[in-house]
Amino acid sequence: MPDALNLLETRRSVSARNMVEPGPDDAALQRMLAIASRVPDHGKLTPWRFIVYSGAMRAKAGEKLAILHAKRGADAEKIEATRISLTRGPVVVAVISTAAEHPKIPVWEQEMSAGAATMNLCIAAHAMGFAANWLTDWFAYDEEAKAVLGIKADEKVAGFVYIGSKAEAPQERPRPALETIVTHWSA
Ligand SMILES: Cc1cc2nc3c(=O)[nH]c(=O)nc-3n(C[C@H](O)[C@H](O)[C@H](O)COP(=O)(O)O)c2cc1C
Structure with a gap:
């Protein structure tokens, strides 16, 4: 098991299409979700929730999304990609932002907390030896598709x-040079 810094320095997404079984069992998934829910959250609003798609439910959801994609006019290749999309991952977790107007806490801050939960989930999966891939896709932004997936109209998919x-270690990808993104403020 790599130490924490080494873990963060080596984490990489593994493309969902390159994933293989097994996924996390119930105990491992519970642990990941507990870590995902341990993130900064201004006002302690818990402005996110998780939906798990596993086992046969992934194909079932994919069938419904494929029908919708056809209705949207997608071509045959894209419809098929949608049909199998959720089955690429042994387990898929939707991180849902439930952010809402609040007298003190801006929606933006609540949405960022959902992003933090999503990243923590990716890191927890990596730390436990699993592969993870943070994706959205068209069905994250389509109201009917969201309903199919159990997501309410006033919620957003993080x-x-x-x-x-x-199956194999992912290749490294280029990272931004720090001098292009870091400045030191001075008066
Ligand atoms: C909010 C969000 C949505 C994303 N959606 C997609 C997507 O739909 N399709 C895709 O190919 N990559 C998507 N990505 C990028 C993948 O997560 C990508 O594999 C990742 O950025 C690779 O970087 P890493 O190796 O540092 O994890 C998304 C990333 C974020 C942060």
Whole structure:
């Protein structure tokens, strides 16, 4: 098990299409979700929730999304991609932002907390030896598709986190040079 810094320095997404079984069992998933829910949250509003798609439910949801995609006029290839989309990951967790207007806490801050929960879930999966991929896709933004997936109209998808095992280690990808993104303020 790598130490925490090494873990953060080596974490990479593993593309959902390259994932293999097994996914996390119930105990491992519970642990990941507990870690995902341990994030900064201004006002302690818990402005996010999780929906788990696993087992046969992934294909069932995919069938319904494919029908909708056809109704939207997608071509055959895209409809098929939608049909199998959720089955690419042994387990898929939707992180849902439930942010709402609040007298003190801006919606933006609540939404960022959902992003933090999503990232914590990815890191927890990596720390436990699993592969993870944070995706959205068209069905994160389509109202009817959201309803199919159990997401309310006033909720937003922070991400669908696909969790499984890696067949091979992912290649590194370029990261921004720090001098292009860091400035030191001075008066
Ligand atoms: C909010 C969000 C949504 C994303 N949605 C997609 C997506 O729909 N399709 C995709 O190919 N990548 C998507 N990505 C990017 C993947 O997560 C990508 O694999 C990742 O940025 C790779 O970087 P990493 O190796 O540092 O994790 C999304 C990323 C974020 C933060």
